[in-house]
Amino acid sequence: MKPTIRDVAKMAEVSISTVSRVMNAPNTVVESKRNRVIEAIEQLQYQPNAFARGLIYKKSFTLGLLIPDIENLYFAGLIRGMQDACIKLGYSLMICNTDRDKERLLSYIDTFHEKQVDGIVFASDVLYPEYHDKLVGCRIPFVLVSSHSDEFDIPSVEIDDEIAAYDAVRFLIELGHKEIGMIGFNHDNSVSGPPRYEGFRRALTEYGLQHNIEKIRYANHRFEHAYQAAHELFTAYPELTAVFCVADEFAMGTISYLKDRNVLVPGQVSVIGFDNLRMSSMFIPKLTTIAQPMYELGYRAAEKLHELLTTGTVEIQRENLEHKLIVRESSREK
Amino acid sequence: MKPTIRDVAKMAEVSISTVSRVMNAPNTVVESKRNRVIEAIEQLQYQPNAFARGLIYKKSFTLGLLIPDIENLYFAGLIRGMQDACIKLGYSLMICNTDRDKERLLSYIDTFHEKQVDGIVFASDVLYPEYHDKLVGCRIPFVLVSSHSDEFDIPSVEIDDEIAAYDAVRFLIELGHKEIGMIGFNHDNSVSGPPRYEGFRRALTEYGLQHNIEKIRYANHRFEHAYQAAHELFTAYPELTAVFCVADEFAMGTISYLKDRNVLVPGQVSVIGFDNLRMSSMFIPKLTTIAQPMYELGYRAAEKLHELLTTGTVEIQRENLEHKLIVRESSREK
DNA sequence: AATAATTTTGAAAAGGTTTTCTAAAAAGGA
DNA sequence: TCCTTTTTAGAAAACCTTTTCAAAATTATT
The missing domain is CATH 1.10.260.40 (lambda repressor-like DNA-binding domains)
Structure with a gap:
């Protein structure tokens, strides 16, 4: 014993x-x-014995992290940042991967509740009322990362998706492109879908390229869907010389599609991604992309949650970190 | 409250x-x-309240997972498998990413100890005596996944690296290649380094191609190192027409290097990877590779740990799962 | 209807730690 | 040296649940 x-x-x-x-x-x-x-x-x-301690302190010194897809490298950065912050703050971390499954997410909240996690970081997913209500029902404090909620007033850390998308599209425009398409996230089950579309729209409008606004296809997080979406996009609009992809994986899917059609990237078509996953500088061609500070996002989310746990509130309710345009090889002047 | x-x-x-x-x-x-x-x-x-329960049952119904690098997609598969098994078996999972840092790993073991995890899955790293002694000192049962130990008698689940490497190299040989190099893991801080080299050596020997045995460079897990290693390999042996890479990321690094040198893959040089990460079918060209059953590895590891926890021993001490050659676009007949 | 057997219930102990309260020991002051 | 103050130490309660044991209530048996 x-x-x-x-x-x-x-x-x-x-x-x-x-x-x-x-x-x-x-x-x-x-x-x-x-x-x-x-x-x-x-x-x-x-x-x-942490059980005996927990019983007295009514604290587990453990935080929960809910992510939608562990196979997406985006979350690896988030996890690293959050884990480092947890070490600094004296917490352990319990990571649960929901695979975008509603039931699973709800049942993980139960687990967190039972295991008495002190707080939860909810990553990148839409905070449906069901989730929100369950969380407040369990009285577990939580913050959102790479997400926010207009419906509920919950602390969050993310980048400004609208501006980031705007920057991406403006970059393509300033390269001289006039025919620009987009591979986006569905608006109804993603948080960043609408603002990134909005950025796309605003850039086009400001530069008098409104005729592109409809040139969009939507994909469902994965390479294969993006490949298919690219196919549909270029079938409908063969005139496109540039594509704004709201995820690096979408950019890879798009480039793969174009490669299979013998279209040169960036020779004939420029493609810009989003996130700056580690993969994006390993891909051929290396991806031009909007970098998100994944590590810092995770780090800040943990700090913010800690702030919420210790002080009861949070100084800045909705916090934005900086994104950055990274120019590599998948884009070229028109 | x-x-x-x-x-x-x-x-x-x-x-x-x-x-x-x-x-x-x-x-x-x-x-x-x-x-x-x-x-x-x-x-x-x-x-x-799980604290009160834990105090009575002396069990946390939580397993710990120690992985060396969360930014490596290999572990995403492992995690998914393990998490599914945990759900089935009624456990929660606590994942810790060591970033290959000895101190950090040791301190995570302390955390696991304090939090009273019922058992630990130790992934893919060398089980140094320090780790082993600490773990047995804490009386925490554990199993190895994608790893094994000759020094200590610990249950493990992995593939047969020697045969897998042999299969990869034989495939290249049967494609007609006579000048074959390798980008490997260092032998002293990796588990799979030696057996994969052994498979390389055996295949070459069996097919009378011993003159290649020295044509190896080592890299340190990451793309950049593999890129550099490929540079050194091809500088020393420009005659190479095929390269066996012990990781998909190494294959990508090698291909990127060759691309930068205007060497066609698979036109002039064939490259075979290892693991079959999700990325390997997104890369251009899609990677020929040896597939590891990451999901099953994780799943089995959790089951095995559970077996160890409930029965006190394990039926098969060292268990091997099947690998599989996946032929895609990065290899071609000579 | 009275007793025996069975089912259902509650009180209390146990599990390992922290913390409060009180007692003992040490140090300081006269 | 004796008394006061301060420092150090231990006993016991509390945290929340499960479980054992005994009592109470119900059902079955004669």
């Missing part, structure tokens, strides 16, 4: 209170005893 | 024992009371 505080006390010939104090307020116990206790702790490889 | 069993008892006008029984042995309590209790539970959104 694992040693308990009692075993340590016995070995050090002190009371359990003293052992506890050595761990929590070391300078309230006289040096000689303290050393005996420390000795015993090491000898037994004693580690206080 | 979160409701306790006491609140439920009060609302349902029964004792807390009865509430407990409704949850754990429902048919020992008479229907009328049972219904009142169930009603109260729902009303209050009561969820039993």
Whole structure:
């Protein structure tokens, strides 16, 4: 059996209170005893039982993270950032991958509730009322990352998708492109779908290229869907010389499609991605893209959640981090 | 405050024992009371406190997973498999990413210890004596996945790296290649480095191509290193017409290098990867590779750990799952 | 109807820690 | 040296659940 505080006390010939104090307020116990206790702790490889502690503190010092798709490298960066912040703040992290499954997400909330996580970071998904209500029903504080909610007033950290999309499209326009299409996220089950479309629209409008506004196809997060969407897009609008993709994976799908059709990228068509996944500089051609600070997003989300947990509120309710245009090889002047 | 069993008892006008029984042995309590209790539970959104439970059961129903690099998609598959198995078996999962940092790994073991995880899956890394001793010191049962140990007798699930590498190289040989190089893992800090080299060597030897045995460069897990290694390899052996890469990311790095040197893949040089990451069918050209069953590996590892936890031992100590050659576009007959 | 057997219920202990409160020991002041 | 103050230490309660044990209520048996 694992040693308990009692075993340590016995070995050090002190009371359990003293052992506890050595761990929590070391300078309230006289040096000689303290050393005996420390000795015993090491000898037994004693580690206080988190259950007993949790019972008293009513805290698990664990945060939950809900992500929609672990196979998307986007979340790897988020996780790394969040994990580093957790280490700094003294929390453990419990990551759950929902595979975009509603039932699964709800059941993970139950798990978090039962395991008494102190708070949850909810990543990148739409905060449906069901989720919101369940979360508040469980009285678990939470923040949104790479997401926000207009319906509910929940702290969030993300980039400004509208401006980021605008920047991407303006970049293509300034390259001289006049025929620009888009591969987007569906508007009804994504958070960033609408603002990124909005950025696309605004850029086109400001530069007098409104005739492109309809040149959009939607894809469902994955390469294969983007490939298919690109097919549909270019079938409908063969005149396109540039495509704005709202995800790097979409850009890869689009480029693959064009490659299969013997269309040169960036020779004949420029493609810009979004996210700046690690893959985007490994792809051939290397992707021009809008970089999101995934690591910082994760880091800030954890900090924000911690702020919410300790102070009860949050200084900035909706926080935006900076995106950045990264020019690589998949775009060229027209 | 979160409701306790006491609140439920009060609302349902029964004792807390009865509430407990409704949850754990429902048919020992008479229907009328049972219904009142169930009603109260729902009303209050009561969820039993895992701390109190853990204290009694001495189990957390949580497993730990230690992975070296969350930015490597290989582990995404592993995680998905493991998570599905955990759901089936009634466990939660706590994932920790070590970034291949020894200190960090050790400190995560402490966390697992404190949080009383029931067992740990240790992924893909060398089980150094330090790790092993710490783990047994903490009395936490564990299994290895995509790894094994000759030094210690620990249950493990992996593929047969030697045969897999052999299959990859034989494939290149049967394509008619006579000048074959390799981009490998360092032997001293990787588990699969030596057996994959061994498979390379055996295939070459069996087919009378021993003159290639020295044509190896080593890389350190990442694209950039592989790119550099490819540079060194081709500088030393410009005659190469095929390269066996022990990771898909290495294959991508190699192909990128060749592309930058205007060498056609597969036109002039064939490249075969390893793992069959999701990316490998998105890359241009799509990668010929050895597929590992990542999902099943993770799933089996969790099952095996569960077996170890419940029965105290494991039926098959070292278990191998099947790999598979996937032929795509990065290889061609010589 | 009275007793025996069975089902259902509640009180209390246990699990490991922290913390409060009180007592003992040490240090300081006269 | 004796008393006061301060420091250090231990006993016991609390956190929330499960489970054992005994009592109460119900059902079955005669």
